Amino acid sequence: MSGSFSVFTRELKLAWSGGGGAALPVGFFAAACSITPFAVGSGIENLKVAGPGVMWIALALASLLPMERLFQADLEDGTLDAYAGSGIGMEGIALAKTLAHWIATGIPLAIIAPVLWIMLQGPPEASLFVIGFSLIGSAAFFFFGSIGAALAAGMRRGGLLIALVTLPLYVPTMIFGAAGLYAVASGAEWAAPLMLTGAAALFGIATSSFAAAMALRTAID
Amino acid sequence: MAVLSFFANPHRFMAASKWFAWGFTVLGASVILIGIYIGLFVVPPDAVQGDSARIMFVHVPAMWLSLFVYAFMVGASLISIVWRHSIADVAAKSAAPFGAAVTAFGLVTGSIWGYPTWGTWWEWGDARLVSVLVLFFVYLGYIAIWQAMETPQKAARAAAILCLAGAVNVPIIHYSVEWFATLHQTAMNATAEFKYPMYVVALGYLSLFGGLTLINMRAEIMNTRADMLAQRKQAAAG
Numbered sequence: 001m002s003g004s005f006s007v008f009t010r011e012l013k014l015a016w017s018g019g020g021g022a023a024l025p026v027g028f029f030a031a032a033c034s035i036t037p038f039a040v041g042s043g044i045e046n047l048k049v050a051g052p053g054v055m056w057i058a059l060a061l062a063s064l065l066p067m068e069r070l071f072q073a074d075l076e077d078g079t080l081d082a083y084a085g086s087g088i089g090m091e092g093i094a095l096a097k098t099l100a101h102w103i104a105t106g107i108p109l110a111i112i113a114p115v116l117w118i119m120l121q122g123p124p125e126a127s128l129f130v131i132g133f134s135l136i137g138s139a140a141f142f143f144f145g146s147i148g149a150a151l152a153a154g155m156r157r158g159g160l161l162i163a164l165v166t167l168p169l170y171v172p173t174m175i176f177g178a179a180g181l182y183a184v185a186s187g188a189e190w191a192a193p194l195m196l197t198g199a200a201a202l203f204g205i206a207t208s209s210f211a212a213a214m215a216l217r218t219a220i221d
Numbered sequence: 222m223a224v225l226s227f228f229a230n231p232h233r234f235m236a237a238s239k240w241f242a243w244g245f246t247v248l249g250a251s252v253i254l255i256g257i258y259i260g261l262f263v264v265p266p267d268a269v270q271g272d273s274a275r276i277m278f279v280h281v282p283a284m285w286l287s288l289f290v291y292a293f294m295v296g297a298s299l300i301s302i303v304w305r306h307s308i309a310d311v312a313a314k315s316a317a318p319f320g321a322a323v324t325a326f327g328l329v330t331g332s333i334w335g336y337p338t339w340g341t342w343w344e345w346g347d348a349r350l351v352s353v354l355v356l357f358f359v360y361l362g363y364i365a366i367w368q369a370m371e372t373p374q375k376a377a378r379a380a381a382i383l384c385l386a387g388a389v390n391v392p393i394i395h396y397s398v399e400w401f402a403t404l405h406q407t408a409m410n411a412t413a414e415f416k417y418p419m420y421v422v423a424l425g426y427l428s429l430f431g432g433l434t435l436i437n438m439r440a441e442i443m444n445t446r447a448d449m450l451a452q453r454k455q456a457a458a459g
Binding site for chain 1: 375382385386387393397400
């Protein structure tokens with residue numbers, strides 16, 4: 001446990017001191033939401049229909065971006081081998097790394113979400129809900145994504161494969177989270193989608209590190 | 222268990238599968254043709270949907286097979302992960318193209334049936350249609366991972382992990398899509414007379430699946446052998 005914790009703190013420091021690497025997905029998220037009105041039309045009515053859904057897709061794609069390097073960098077420079085020999089257990093390492101990257105990138109995504117929400121004509125009073133949904137949703141996206149990240153860690157051009165492998169796993173979070181955003185936008189009942197999004201996130205957190213660990217052990221063989 | 226370890230040897234597998242591969246393929250193709258004949262000429266038109274419902278005779282069994290093939294791959298992947306069984310890897314890999322093809326065929330036939338019945342080629346409100354589309358993408362990811370990995374051993378492990386992760390998630394995806402769906406198309410309450418061509422075609426698909434998968438597996442094993450021979454030749458020359 002203390003071993004996983006030191007991996008976690010190391011990853012967190014690296015993510016925040018890595019020359020803005022952790023902030024790139026936030027920029028992507030903002031840019032993707034900002035070009036939406038050019039495609040769907042800038043009218044308030046258009047944005048009310050398309051905005052929450054497009055925002056949720058942008059959040060999922062922004063969460064996919066860090067996945068290519070999540071394990072790859074450590075596999076290339078041998079850090080993963082050193083971890084494997086340390087007796088911590090690959091599951092703990094996968095969990096610690098994913099959690100650290102979610103804190104470094106997922107939380108900033110959730111913090112900027114209400115700004116984009118208001119730009120896309122969402123009601124400002126729903127901002128707290130948007131932060132909540134984005135926090136839970138990005139956690140689900142990160143942890144489900146870590147399975148694809150671990151599978152593609154040993155490949156040179158793994159990014160596209162991660163997307164193909166991971167997007168089907170995103171379906172439940174996509175459905176419940178977007179339903180939740182539409183619910184808070186229209187003042188409808190939001191508790192059920194919130195709980196279901198939370199369930200998807202918890203399921204991802206609970207199961208993904210086992211699959212990721214299995215894939216990582218194959219990669220360092 | 223005894224059967225498993227018996228077939229862990231590729232030589233035994235090759236000897237035993239030689240006739241089954243083509244036998245199942247020819248048998249499957251003939252049974253499918255018989256089933257289609259019954260479906261087209263023997264069974265009367267459906268009371269409500271008329272002749273357009275006849276596409277169900279090839280569509281419904283394709284949907285069954287799309288799940289069956291995935292279940293088969295999950296079983297093979299489990300065996301491969303637990304016992305490092307080389308033939309199980311080959312089996313899972315060889316089954317995937319048929320699974321993807323039958324799923325795509327089911328989607329296309331479902332869409333062709335949907336147009337006269339629902340008035341639209343694609344209905345996002347139908348949970349089964351959308352779940353099957355997701356399953357199709359899972360198949361594509363599985364096939365892609367086999368092609369992306371450098372060594373066959375690593376590809377086999379990674380593909381097996383993905384297959385099992387998919388198996389855990391596909392039911393959850395299905396229920397979440399059902400939650401999302403608004404327009405529920407309940408299962409067709411077909412009469413027994415209307416159903417039996419489906420069973421005939423399903424048996425044909427099953428036999429065809431067995432035959433084509435065996436042919437694929439044999440080709441895969443021969444390919445590995447050819448690679449080994451080429452390497453040996455190169456080593457001897459150099």
